[in-house]
Amino acid sequence: MPFLQLSGLTKRFGDVVAVEDFSLAVEKGEFVSLLGPSGCGKTTTLQMIAGFEQPTSGHIMLNGRHLEEVPARNRGLGIVFQTYALFPHMTVEENVAFGLEMRGIDKKERARKVAGALELVQLAHLAKRYPRAMSGGQRQRVALARALVIEPELLLLDEPLSNLDAKLREEMQLELRRIQQEAGVTTLLVTHDQNEAMALSDRVAVMHHGRLMQQETPFHVYENPKSSFISTFLGKTNSLTATLKTTNDEGSALVCNGMELAGPPAHLRPGPITVSLRPERIEIVEAGEAVVSGPVIERIFLGDQWLFRIETPIGPLLVVRRNRGQREPEHGETVHLAWTPHHLRLLPKEDEAA
Amino acid sequence: MRHNGLFAKAFSVLFAVFMLAPLVVVIGVSFTPEGFLEFPPSGLSLRWFRAILDNPDFIEAAWVSLQLGVASATVSSIFAVPAALAIGRGRFPGRDALQAFFLSPLTVPTVVLGIAFLRFLSFLNANGTFVGLMLCHAIIIMPFILRLVLASVTGLDRSQEQAAVSLGASDWTVFRRVTLPAIMPGVIGGWVLAFITSFDELTVTVFIVSPTTTTLPVRLFSHITQTTDPLVASISTVAILFTVGLMFLVDRIYGLDRLLIGEGAR
Numbered sequence: 001m002p003f004l005q006l007s008g009l010t011k012r013f014g015d016v017v018a019v020e021d022f023s024l025a026v027e028k029g030e031f032v033s034l035l036g037p038s039g040c041g042k043t044t045t046l047q048m049i050a051g052f053e054q055p056t057s058g059h060i061m062l063n064g065r066h067l068e069e070v071p072a073r074n075r076g077l078g079i080v081f082q083t084y085a086l087f088p089h090m091t092v093e094e095n096v097a098f099g100l101e102m103r104g105i106d107k108k109e110r111a112r113k114v115a116g117a118l119e120l121v122q123l124a125h126l127a128k129r130y131p132r133a134m135s136g137g138q139r140q141r142v143a144l145a146r147a148l149v150i151e152p153e154l155l156l157l158d159e160p161l162s163n164l165d166a167k168l169r170e171e172m173q174l175e176l177r178r179i180q181q182e183a184g185v186t187t188l189l190v191t192h193d194q195n196e197a198m199a200l201s202d203r204v205a206v207m208h209h210g211r212l213m214q215q216e217t218p219f220h221v222y223e224n225p226k227s228s229f230i231s232t233f234l235g236k237t238n239s240l241t242a243t244l245k246t247t248n249d250e251g252s253a254l255v256c257n258g259m260e261l262a263g264p265p266a267h268l269r270p271g272p273i274t275v276s277l278r279p280e281r282i283e284i285v286e287a288g289e290a291v292v293s294g295p296v297i298e299r300i301f302l303g304d305q306w307l308f309r310i311e312t313p314i315g316p317l318l319v320v321r322r323n324r325g326q327r328e329p330e331h332g333e334t335v336h337l338a339w340t341p342h343h344l345r346l347l348p349k350e351d352e353a354a
Numbered sequence: 355m356r357h358n359g360l361f362a363k364a365f366s367v368l369f370a371v372f373m374l375a376p377l378v379v380v381i382g383v384s385f386t387p388e389g390f391l392e393f394p395p396s397g398l399s400l401r402w403f404r405a406i407l408d409n410p411d412f413i414e415a416a417w418v419s420l421q422l423g424v425a426s427a428t429v430s431s432i433f434a435v436p437a438a439l440a441i442g443r444g445r446f447p448g449r450d451a452l453q454a455f456f457l458s459p460l461t462v463p464t465v466v467l468g469i470a471f472l473r474f475l476s477f478l479n480a481n482g483t484f485v486g487l488m489l490c491h492a493i494i495i496m497p498f499i500l501r502l503v504l505a506s507v508t509g510l511d512r513s514q515e516q517a518a519v520s521l522g523a524s525d526w527t528v529f530r531r532v533t534l535p536a537i538m539p540g541v542i543g544g545w546v547l548a549f550i551t552s553f554d555e556l557t558v559t560v561f562i563v564s565p566t567t568t569t570l571p572v573r574l575f576s577h578i579t580q581t582t583d584p585l586v587a588s589i590s591t592v593a594i595l596f597t598v599g600l601m602f603l604v605d606r607i608y609g610l611d612r613l614l615i616g617e618g619a620r
Contacts, residue, residue, distance in 0.1 A: 050516070050520060051519075051520075052516055052519075072516075072519045072520060073519045073520070073521075073522050073523060073524065074522070075520070076522070077520055078520070079516070079517065079520045081513040081516070081517060082513070083511055083513055085511060085513035085514045085516065085517040086514075086517075087514060087517075087518070087531075087532055087535075088536070089535045089536070098518065098521050098523075098531075099521035099522060102521055102522035102523050102527070103522055146517075146521070147520075150521060150522070
């Protein structure tokens with residue numbers, strides 16, 4: 001029996017289905033992300049686990065307890081909100097102590113636990129401050145300390161890093177992972193940021209239109225997306241429309257914009273499909289080895305890498321090249337591109353996948 | 355501010371003069387040594403301030419007004435806070451109607467309200483009682499509190515309350531420890547505004563007072579219908595000073611409050 005088990009979870013608001021038949025199992029100590037665009041139902045799912053929304057149907061089991069029958073205040077979950085939701089009229093210390101106070105823990109023990117929690121998030125020196133006098137990153141840590149000090153069975157994070165600027169967000173990602181592992185708490189993160197989900201979690205559950213699309217390790221989801229939605233949502237990709245001619249154990253034959261291409265074996269019926277090709281898998285080669293060729297129409301320098309858009313017979317292709325300090329193709333220069341067929345991902349056309 | 359044109363400056367000055375001139379005149383008149391209203395006063399005398407002490411009925415009326423203001427503003431707040439919470443965040447049929455109902459004392463002519471209260475209190479046999487008067491004031495001042503509390507409820511972050519619930523707080527604890535402190539500036543502001551409105555109320559009150567529950571505005575009003583001595587001016591001056599003092603106090607508390615919520619770093 002998994003530690004947290006969501007089964008057939010459904011939430012309807014009138015005629016609108018926010019979450020449909022959502023099932024997910026999370027093991028003890030695991031860090032799982034619910035990833036999806038806004039409106040995909042991930043926040044509603046979190047709200048149902050937290051007890052702020054009542055599921056229309058389905059079950060939530062945590063450590064053998066039926067959570068849906070427990071009022072929100074008795075669920076004992078740690079929650080970090082997108083806006084941090086710190087109590088502005090209380091000091092950091094008082095904020096963190098709130099949950100312990102509600103549990104009737106005596107003053108001495110409370111002070112000891114608060115100090116421990118603030119130590120964990122490295123804010124012990126700011127215990128007497130008020131939240132307004134703190135930076136976004138510091139407030140984030142207070143919120144985390146407040147959620148962790150009650151030693152929750154489950155930590156819920158609702159877009160916790162989305163209000164931070166890019167640099168701080170990266171720092172906090174590492175920090176969040178460290179704190180989660182140190183506390184050893186089972187964690188569910190809700191985010192629309194694929195980088196965040198991939199960097200932090202043991203497993204990613206991709207949601208779309210209220211449904212679970214795929215749940216695997218970040219590497220697996222990135223490498224083997226089940227649909228073209230996932231392939232475009234997780235990382236950059238070239239999505240090409242193609243027709244699958246034949247397929248067998250050896251490989252497959254595709255036609256894309258009138259051009260014949262070789263692909264990997266596919267579990268699809270011949271017909272129209274979507275082909276996903278990651279930009280970092282495309283090589284720039286000599287003219288003789290080229291699969292397609294074309295001029296550079298866009299050239300963007302990103303520091304550690306170059307981003308090219310190349311006009312080819314099968315459509316414009318995005319190509320990413322690591323910056324190794326060597327000369328890269330100029331704007332308008334014709335380049336020759338190649339890739340090994342097994343880097344292509346053959347996916348059902350989107351309307352069939354939904 | 356430096357960019358304000360001459361016209362804007364002149365307008366501001368004129369506006370301030372227009373607002374303050376009557377107060378200056380009243381305060382000036384109250385220091386006259388003469389037995390009639392004169393401005394500017396021909397000398398400086400505290401004669402009319404001493405006269406207040408010789409007229410205990412004014413002091414009694416002021417005392418009634420003070421009690422009335424405190425009681426009605428408090429009672430009204432007790433009703434306005436839950437009402438504002440329901441209207442500000444609830445989604446139920448009749449929400450707009452409820453809000454219109456609570457704000458209606460602003461739109462109904464005060465004379466009509468006065469007659470209605472008079473009829474109603476007579477019907478209840480509560481005419482001229484302090485409680486009757488207090489309830490009528492509580493109704494009249496309700497919109498002032500409701501609007502200020504409503505403004506702070508609308509700006510409230512719901513997740514603060516959810517956070518408190520997730521940490522194990524009961525509904526009442528959430529209200530007491532999280533919601534109420536968050537809307538406190540609105541409640542205090544509304545209470546003060548309501549108190550001043552009640553303290554100042556004449557039109558409705560005239561209909562429903564009795565000799566034992568006469569308020570200061572009513573007492574002043576009946577005094578100037580009979581005589582025109584500078585006593586009204588000196589009493590008004592005391593009332594003005596009292597109001598200024600109250601505003602100063604609120605500013606201190608409010609400022610302190612904001613300090614506690616806001617840049618409270620020491």
